[in-house]
């Protein structure tokens with residue numbers, strides 16, 4: 001019995017569906033109003049005998065997996081994990097180490113959940129929270145919205161939260177690890193959040209993993225205080241509001257990305273549920289990849305006052321000067337254009353009216369928000385217009401500066417027809433010869449090609465090496481030479497690959513990597529203390545080894561190659577796994593087949609990308625040969 005079968009056998013479809021759809025008995029079966037199309041008489045059926053569902057109105061149907069994927073907007077992996085958890089089926093065999101890590105994380109989650117409940121109760125009823133309640137009311141929040149996002153209030157005290165949670169049995173260590181308490185020296189802790197409006201930040205499954213906290217007293221700094229990096233919370237990979245937005249993003253096939261918590265919650269209240277915000281940082285590639293599972297249509301709603309537009313234009317300058325991609329954030333035009341191509345996505349930008357936040361706009365006029373979104377423009381056109389306002393397009397110097405700024409963007413558009421038509425458009429608007437612009441564009445492309453070849457790996461690591469050994473090799477080098485992390489990330493991004501990330505490491509290596517990152521963020525932590533004893537001993541041995549004589553450049557190449565090889569192996573494994581799923585569902589005439597086939601296609605493309613990054617020249621040579629195999 002496969003894991004999937006086991007989960008299906010243990011779960012009752014009617015019960016899972018019944019949590020979100022009102023079901024009524026219809027003979028042996030159940031019926032209800034279809035959650036996937038709007039209807040007044042029920043045509044959505046559950047067949048308990050076969051554990052299938054079908055809607056006779058819109059034609060959708062399937063099993064418990066396809067239901068939660070469709071309803072929640074989850075991918076197969078998430079559905080597997082979540083349903084596995086509900087059914088009590090172990091989806092992946094885990095090591096004792098992972099089980100221990102999960103137990104610890106569960107404990108941290110419980111602490112955060114308890115804190116959220118505590119803060120929420122204070123906001124709802126404590127006399128000290130009167131000002132907080134008044135503030136939210138004045139910002140337009142209804143009681144329903146406050147409940148929906150479980151907003152809270154932290155007392156103006158150094159130890160009230162600590163006392164309350166310790167009273168519930170949570171130990172100090174967990175409260176520090178969860179980011180609720182600050183520990184400056186051993187034995188001395190205090191409440192991190194004081195006299196603030198507390199906004200729980202949740203993961204995709206709706207579990208509280210951190211808090212955002214807004215001041216009430218205008219003299220307090222900073223205006224927004226977030227939880228620090230914890231084992232559960234990495235702000236570069238979390239989007240505020242995504243847990244409640246996934247379904248709407250999936251169904252409306254579009255996501256609106258705003259800049260702040262309020263800008264998510266007020267649109268939600270007004271009925272716009274497909275809105276998310278990064279956590280006070282730039283939008284990262286991880287963010288976009290996360291959203292890409294739900295939609296390929298992105299709208300960035302930028303605040304014109306804030307750093308927003310100016311910062312984006314500044315990074316455009318940097319990009320132009322160095323010919324380098326910004327690696328830490330794709331919230332700049334070049335990164336976005338590159339990403340748009342890579343994802344085959346549609347990324348549009350809209351400027352909010354001067355001095356008006358999305359929440360204010362919606363409160364003033366609900367239709368204005370809709371109209372504004374309709375004016376969103378493709379990135380290339382958006383930045384061109386920004387440049388026209390910054391430079392004087394009537395002067396030769398102004399024209400030259402605009403062209404210089406636009407070339408890297410144009411080059412990153414992968415579709416040649418689209419690229420050339422933008423070039424024409426720009427040439428016309430600047431009153432210059434379109435051919436000249438196209439020639440310069442081609443020259444640019446050649447420079448980039450040469451640069452990529454040079455950066456590419458020269459040899460490929462031994463094929464027989466296991467990913468875990470490669471992971472350990474990567475970590476050993478990084479621990480010995482921490483200064484290599486940044487250049488390695490930059491090199492990866494230049495190869496159009498994501499920077500080093502959690503997924504590159506498995507099992508014990510993942511734990512080492514995550515702990516090491518925590519130490520980089522907070523140097524007061526000790527790496528060996530964060531790790532289980534046997535792992536700590538291994539690390540100590542690594543650090544005692546005399547570092548090799550290789551030069552930094554050689555080490556960097558080694559690391560990049562190793563990381564790419566890890567990714568190649570992982571994708572290969574995943575590919576084989578999904579391939580067997582496709583075969584399985586083919587033989588059973590399963591409805592999931594299309595989804596699997598789509599996933600397979602995606603994996604194939606990603607595999608190709610990694611292989612191209614590993615060996616760009618090799619791939620080009622192979623283009624001609626139909627059945628070319630890797631030679632090295």
Ligand SMILES: [Zn+2]
Nearest residue numbers: 034037055058
């Ligand atoms: Zn339907």
